[in-house]
Amino acid sequence: MSENTTASKSSLLKFKKGERSISRDLAACLVFALAIIIGLVTAYEYIGRSKMLRQEYEDKADNYIEQLAKSVTFPIWNFDMGSLKHVCSAYTQNEQFAKLKIVDMNGEVLFNFVRPGDKDDNPIVRVRDLYISKEKIGSIRMELSSRIYRRNLDWILFVSSLTFLTSVAVIYIITGFLMDYFIRNPIARLRKGMDKVAMGDFSYRFDEFQYIELLEIGSRFNRMTEEIASRESRLEEVNKVLQGEILMREKAARSLVKSEKRYRALVETTAEGFFMIDESSILLDVNPAFCTMIGLTREEVLGGDIGAILGDTAAERFRNNEGHSHKFELSFVNSNGREVDIFINATNLFESDNVKLTFAFVTDVSGYKMMEKALRASEEEYRTIAEYTFDWEMWIGPTGAVKYVSPSCERISGYPKAYFMEGPVRVEHILHKNDREFWQKALRGTFPSADGTDMRLFRRDGLLRWVSLTGHQVFADDGTSLGLRISLRDITKRKFMEKQLQYEALHDPLTGLANRTLCCDRILQAVERSRRRDNYYFAVVFMDLDRFKIINDSLGHNIGDKLLVEVSKRLLQTIRELDTVSRFGGDEFIVVLEELASPREGIRIVRRIRDCLNDPIMIEGHKINIAASYGVLLSPTEYDKPEEIIQNANVAMHQAKESGRDRIKVFNKRMLEEAVQAMQLESDLRAAMLSGDELYLDYQPIYSLQSQSVVGFEALIRWEHPRRGLVMPGEFIPMAEESGLIFELGSWVVSEACRQMKSWQVNYDSASEMMMSINISPRQFSQPALVDNILSKLSEFDLPARNLKIEITETAIMERAKQSVDMLNRLKSAGVLVSIDDFGTGYSSMSNLQEFPLDQLKIDLSFVRKMNESTENLEIVRAIVNLAHNLGLNVVAEGVEEIEQQDALRDLGCEFGQGYLFSKPISRSKVEAFFKNEIKLS
Ligand code: C2E
Numbered sequence: 050m051s052e053n054t055t056a057s058k059s060s061l062l063k064f065k066k067g068e069r070s071i072s073r074d075l076a077a078c079l080v081f082a083l084a085i086i087i088g089l090v091t092a093y094e095y096i097g098r099s100k101m102l103r104q105e106y107e108d109k110a111d112n113y114i115e116q117l118a119k120s121v122t123f124p125i126w127n128f129d130m131g132s133l134k135h136v137c138s139a140y141t142q143n144e145q146f147a148k149l150k151i152v153d154m155n156g157e158v159l160f161n162f163v164r165p166g167d168k169d170d171n172p173i174v175r176v177r178d179l180y181i182s183k184e185k186i187g188s189i190r191m192e193l194s195s196r197i198y199r200r201n202l203d204w205i206l207f208v209s210s211l212t213f214l215t216s217v218a219v220i221y222i223i224t225g226f227l228m229d230y231f232i233r234n235p236i237a238r239l240r241k242g243m244d245k246v247a248m249g250d251f252s253y254r255f256d257e258f259q260y261i262e263l264l265e266i267g268s269r270f271n272r273m274t275e276e277i278a279s280r281e282s283r284l285e286e287v288n289k290v291l292q293g294e295i296l297m298r299e300k301a302a303r304s305l306v307k308s309e310k311r312y313r314a315l316v317e318t319t320a321e322g323f324f325m326i327d328e329s330s331i332l333l334d335v336n337p338a339f340c341t342m343i344g345l346t347r348e349e350v351l352g353g354d355i356g357a358i359l360g361d362t363a364a365e366r367f368r369n370n371e372g373h374s375h376k377f378e379l380s381f382v383n384s385n386g387r388e389v390d391i392f393i394n395a396t397n398l399f400e401s402d403n404v405k406l407t408f409a410f411v412t413d414v415s416g417y418k419m420m421e422k423a424l425r426a427s428e429e430e431y432r433t434i435a436e437y438t439f440d441w442e443m444w445i446g447p448t449g450a451v452k453y454v455s456p457s458c459e460r461i462s463g464y465p466k467a468y469f470m471e472g473p474v475r476v477e478h479i480l481h482k483n484d485r486e487f488w489q490k491a492l493r494g495t496f497p498s499a500d501g502t503d504m505r506l507f508r509r510d511g512l513l514r515w516v517s518l519t520g521h522q523v524f525a526d527d528g529t530s531l532g533l534r535i536s537l538r539d540i541t542k543r544k545f546m547e548k549q550l551q552y553e554a555l556h557d558p559l560t561g562l563a564n565r566t567l568c569c570d571r572i573l574q575a576v577e578r579s580r581r582r583d584n585y586y587f588a589v590v591f592m593d594l595d596r597f598k599i600i601n602d603s604l605g606h607n608i609g610d611k612l613l614v615e616v617s618k619r620l621l622q623t624i625r626e627l628d629t630v631s632r633f634g635g636d637e638f639i640v641v642l643e644e645l646a647s648p649r650e651g652i653r654i655v656r657r658i659r660d661c662l663n664d665p666i667m668i669e670g671h672k673i674n675i676a677a678s679y680g681v682l683l684s685p686t687e688y689d690k691p692e693e694i695i696q697n698a699n700v701a702m703h704q705a706k707e708s709g710r711d712r713i714k715v716f717n718k719r720m721l722e723e724a725v726q727a728m729q730l731e732s733d734l735r736a737a738m739l740s741g742d743e744l745y746l747d748y749q750p751i752y753s754l755q756s757q758s759v760v761g762f763e764a765l766i767r768w769e770h771p772r773r774g775l776v777m778p779g780e781f782i783p784m785a786e787e788s789g790l791i792f793e794l795g796s797w798v799v800s801e802a803c804r805q806m807k808s809w810q811v812n813y814d815s816a817s818e819m820m821m822s823i824n825i826s827p828r829q830f831s832q833p834a835l836v837d838n839i840l841s842k843l844s845e846f847d848l849p850a851r852n853l854k855i856e857i858t859e860t861a862i863m864e865r866a867k868q869s870v871d872m873l874n875r876l877k878s879a880g881v882l883v884s885i886d887d888f889g890t891g892y893s894s895m896s897n898l899q900e901f902p903l904d905q906l907k908i909d910l911s912f913v914r915k916m917n918e919s920t921e922n923l924e925i926v927r928a929i930v931n932l933a934h935n936l937g938l939n940v941v942a943e944g945v946e947e948i949e950q951q952d953a954l955r956d957l958g959c960e961f962g963q964g965y966l967f968s969k970p971i972s973r974s975k976v977e978a979f980f981k982n983e984i985k986l987s
């Protein structure tokens with residue numbers, strides 16, 4: 050390679066004959082062209098300069114002749130030859146003057162000068178005639194030598210030639226340098242790169258040229274080298290592959306020899322029989338296994354006909370089969386007399402000369418045949434069992450083909466067995482789209498749950514059925530997959546029951562409404578939603594039917610239940626679908642109103658519920674007016690537990706009840722405070738009852754309207770609270786009722802009133818016939834021991850029963866109608882009088898009253914107050930009085946405050962009156978003062 054480099058280097062420096070160089074030719078052409086140009090310019094310059102010089106000498110000659118003419122005219126005219134000579138001599142001193150000749154008018158030579166030795170071929174000649182007053186006096190002939198002019202001209206020629214030669218030389222040098230710089234050097238670099246490529250270095254790149262032409266050559270060269278490099282690498286790869294292939298072939302050839310040996314060994318040692326026959330069924334080769342099968346030795350059979358061993362049919366089949374391979378089963382009797390079942394797998398091999406050879410592998414299947422028979426019998430048995438299974442059984446083979454479907458499929462799906470035999474996709478098609486995934490997984494051998502995966506399918510008749518999918522992969526003894534066994538059990542009934550149970554767990558059995566659990570869950574969801582979303586409003590309404598207990602007790606539980614069902618229906622009709630109505634047991638309902646546009650909307654819906662419930666309900670011929678109290682909690686986000694929400698809605702509901710029933714109250718913090726206060730009051734009352742000095746009785750006199758005299762007193766409890774001062778019964782009796790304190794409190798009142806009355810009777814004669822009325826609250830009246838308690842107090846203080854009257858509200862009696870009759874009968878038979886308190890405010894129908902053993906009826910003060918406002922009101926009072934009289938009861942009017950009322954009542958036949966007109970409730974001491982006649986009470 051280094052030889053190449055030196056060769057190419059020297060070829061650049063020296064030129065062989067016939068070789069040309071661009072740079073040399075270009076330089077020669079350039080120098081030649083420039084030499085011509087410079088030569089032309091120099092010649093032009095020289096000609097110009099010589100012409101100028103000639104002109105200069107011509108001008109000088111003209112000048113000399115002029116001056117001479119002027120200088121010699123007068124000496125000639127004056128014939129002053131001396132001056133003439135003198136002047137002319139002065140001129141001839143100038144070496145340019147070669148000849149000077151002056152003649153007169155007669156041609157006489159006056160002066161003649163010829164410079165010796167001066168032979169000039171081309172002198173400058175001037176001739177001039179001399180005149181004075183137009184008279185010719187002579188002439189001058191002058192010749193100036195051209196020698197100096199020629200000498201100057203020669204000098205110019207010399208300088209021009211020198212300039213020309215110097216210029217050509219300089220141009221030659223510069224051109225050479227430029228040629229080197231612009232052409233030879235880049236070419237040398239190109240050559241260097243090419244040398245590298247030639248030496249196999251394809252990494253060389255031209256990228257330093259500043260001239261576009263070379264740059265382009267360089268880039269093309271780069272591309273070329275890249276292409277060469279890639280081709281070379283490809284070539285190398287191909288080469289490697291080829292080499293690898295050659296190696297492989299060599300290896301294959303070697304292994305072919307080896308494998309032939311191995312196969313020969315295999316054929317010789319395999320348990321499977323092997324033989325090879327030619328076209329005429331002549332045995333060419335056999336292995337020992339085949340020999341064993343047929344019971345002959347290799348030597349005995351080789352060269353024999355296969356037909357003689359396996360029978361003519363077999364020979365016929367081998368002869369006639371022209372295809373590549375053929376398999377068949379055969380049974381023959383071997384030389385030992387044993388019947389052998391064989392399976393032949395034969396392959397025809399056509400050699401290059403179209404000679405047919407047949408190779409056959411022979412398997413002794415006598416054992417399998419027997420097993421097959423046994424298996425078939427066993428399969429038949431299993432199939433019979435499977436056919437009668439209740440579940441829908443399927444066997445899907447490893448290829449995905451359905452191998453077996455039990456007849457139960459028709460019972461479960463309505464489709465016949467054949468339908469599912471078409472493929473597992475048939476099952477998939479009737480499955481619910483959300484459950485198809487399970488089926489697809491099962492087909493891949495993955496069963497989501499070992500206990501069964503519940504799926505829905507649509508029967509042929511369109512009905513939905515639930516099935517439980519179980520299954521497993523089935524493997525043969527040798528571990529090969531036999532596919533999948535899938536079982537589908539109809540669980541529709543179970544699902545139905547599950548749903549039923551689930552429903553029952555969350556619903557009220559009587560009304561079908563949501564129960565407490567479901568309601569709490571809905572509330573919790575609503576709270577969470579309202580926390581997540583802005584402007585999400587919801588409301589929880591606690592609704593309690595007013596006086597439901599009375600209906601239940603008076604009309605029976607059956608009607609009570611029907612009423613609750615009807616109320617539920619009405620609630621469901623009134624609310625929207627997204628709302629939840631739940632029953633909390635008894636007559637309590639919770640309504641959860643969701644997605645409200647505003648809290649006000651919640652109130653609007655509650656009003657709608659109230660209006661809907663206010664329509665009378667007809668049940669078994671009974672027209673029932675129903676109302677409820679509603680406690681509403683609006684968007685209560687600050688709660689974590691639904692129970693708290695319900696509790697506060699309950700507080701609001703209680704407020705609604707207290708404020709007069711059929712009311713809607715929206716919960717606020719104050720209510721809660723009041724509830725807390727009520728609790729405080731309860732514990733204070735407990736303490737008061739323990740201490741015994743905070744509670745006392747006041748007594749309000751009852752008057753005979755006829756005689757205007759006091760006939761008795763009504764004992765009214767008072768509580769002197771240590772912090773709050775006087776607390777009226779209206780405030781703490783309901784609380785005592787609710788808390789159960791009323792039993793103890795009531796007992797104390799009975800005791801104190803009896804004790805007091807007895808004491809007055811002992812001390813004051815006028816008290817002996819007076820009545821002591823005590824109030825019995827509804828819950829107190831529900832206490833079975835009440836009658837015993839009263840009777841024991843009477844006997845304890847030895848107070849005659851006729852001096853005691855109990856006041857019970859009609860509601861208290863009606864709530865437990867049956868029990869009431871018994872209790873009242875017992876009191877009555879003991880002699881205690883019974884009065885209906887606050888008559889007119891309850892629900893009792895007047896006709897019901899006759900069932901009870903009563904003595905007196907107290908008209909509620911609300912009727913008395915209004916009786917003089919309109920005749921209708923007056924008529925109501927009249928009706929009450931008449932009713933009472935018809936029932937054999939006397940009448941007490943409560944709350945008589947005005948004389949007019951008293952008069953009107955007397956006119957209506959009302960026997961007794963009680964009210965501020967007569968006296969407010971007064972203390973024990975005042976009553977005593979009255980008995981002592983110290984004060985008057987009216
Ligand atoms: P009541 O049995 O109807 O008692 C009559 C109530 O009317 C008394 O109120 C009495 O002060 C008031 N009153 C009487 N005349 C007039 C009148 O002219 N004008 C006005 N505005 N009011 C009049 P009081 O004492 O506040 O008792 C309220 C209720 O508390 C009683 O109503 C009764 O139901 C209950 N109560 C009072 N003491 C007891 C008691 O010892 N045991 C039970 N269980 N309840 C009691």
Ligand code: MG
Pocket residue numbers: 763824856886
């Ligand atoms: Mg009373």
Ligand code: MG
Pocket residue numbers: 886887907909910943
């Ligand atoms: Mg009353």
